[in-house]
Amino acid sequence: MRRLLFIAPILAFAVLIGVFFAGLHRDPTLLPSMMIGKRVPTFDLAAVRPGDQGLRTGDLGGEPVLLNYYASWCVACRAEHPMLMRLRAEGVPIHGVDWKDEPEAGNKWLIDRGDPYLRVGNDRSGRTGIDMGVSGVPETFIIDKQGRVRYRHVGAITEEDWSQKIGPLMQRLKAES
């Protein structure tokens, strides 16, 4: 019994060190999303492409889609853009939200770099993004057939992100009823 009392604090300390050491290698920007499993909040965004219809909550669902937040002022979005273009060419449905940006700038971005989006809306005030818990751009949500958020990806989508996590999840969601 006395031995145990002696060893317990040392063990507890060792466990704490383990926890903190593991914590050192975690990315602090990867916060858990509050949206997982919930329906996308209601929004109705103005068009980015002139004469286009913008993006509404009702446009999501039916088939699993990616909802990608971007902005013309966003540097990491430049790195991500070729990946989105590739996915679009492969037939992956992607909707876009031009976040905290002027629609003209968002449209120029699409003209200059290519347009990977089925539909794209402008969220100038950023409120739609805030309702989704967006903390910056680029950020991508996976929306299932029911219009619920199933996954949140923070930062640019890399080849590895697609092949390891996002692609397989999209495949699984396609199989869901």
Next chain:
Amino acid sequence: MRRILSTAAALALLAGSAAAVEPDEQLRDPKLEARAHSLSRDLRCVVCQNQSIDDSDAALARDLRIILRERIAAGDTDDQAVAFLVARYGSFVQLKPPIRGDTLALWFGPLAVLLLGGAGAAVYIRGRSPAKAAALTVSEEAELAELLERDEAR
């Protein structure tokens, strides 16, 4: 030198904490503004994570300050206004985490460690037998007897 030091100290006291709140964000009603201000000091900015939204210059922090003030102006209680942001960004935004099932270890862990360590120390100290005093040597005995005798003789 002393004068320079005391002047520097006085200036440092004057500086206080610089909030990032801009005049156009503030509510007209000073009471509501004071509530919003004190709430925003306890809400974490999700961009620059170790600053409150009150301190942060990040654009998103500014948006969240404005939303917080909108909620308060619309008649939300303090709890409701904070809950609005927690529903979107999680309780990560609360610089003072609430006491919940998953934060018990955070709140009471240090106390548990103190109790555990205290109990261990108590058992150890109690179980220790007091050290026996060494007996006096023959010469020390003689010296002692002599001292006592001298004392009595006085």
